[in-house]
Amino acid sequence: MGVQSKEIVENFYISLFKDEKGALDNYLHPNVNLSWYGTTGFKKLDFDKILELRDNLGKSFESLKAEVEKIVEEDNQIAIHFTYHVKTIENPDEEMPLAHFMAIWELKDNKLLKGVQISQLGEEIDGSPWT
Template sequence: MTTKKIIQDFYKSEAFINVSEMEPYLHPEFILEWQSSKGFSKLDKQGVLDLTKELSASYVRSKIRILSLVQEKNQVAVRYSHFVKTVENPREEMLLAHFFVIWEVKDDKLYRGYQMSQIS
């Protein structure tokens, strides 16, 4: 599978709110460096799985709209918007945040991520 296809499949999946879907995408040595409007975070594989559990408690649906996707060797840059439906109001889709991330893929899994986000 190509690096670009791995990234596309990841964003089409329910991985953001489903730990069992998230886990297979993550390399054992996974690291995400994330600069958000709340500050800097560095998450390992377990940290992302814990975050996924938290998101699944609040959201019943997660949808990614990719705006740009560019590949160079084993890295893919993605600009996207993340939409969710909350447990309290599952009929209304709301914009959660805008993201830009550069993913490095190793052994067909997400290995390193460098991400920036801004809450809508």
């Protein structure tokens, strides 16, 4: 899988909210399945539910960007640790952390097929936990 697989996972999270035409088609396998353990409970997401989530969050924030902390690959699994930062519509001049994430993905045909993701509400953290 190599560097290309890590780039696919990283680029998915970086571009998820950029509303690029066909962005999800570029990264998600049609049979994608994401199990997400979050602060609001457990969610099981398929392609359409990921698209719906992306569209809803895109309407809620002025901007949303991913800051990737670490990406690791072993066999056919890629793990990523990142934080989403947002600028709200009410305060577009201030960027703040929305949530911290850890995810592990399996790819098929160079697209994300099966993932498990854990998130926690964001908070300011001094420095990277990896330094």
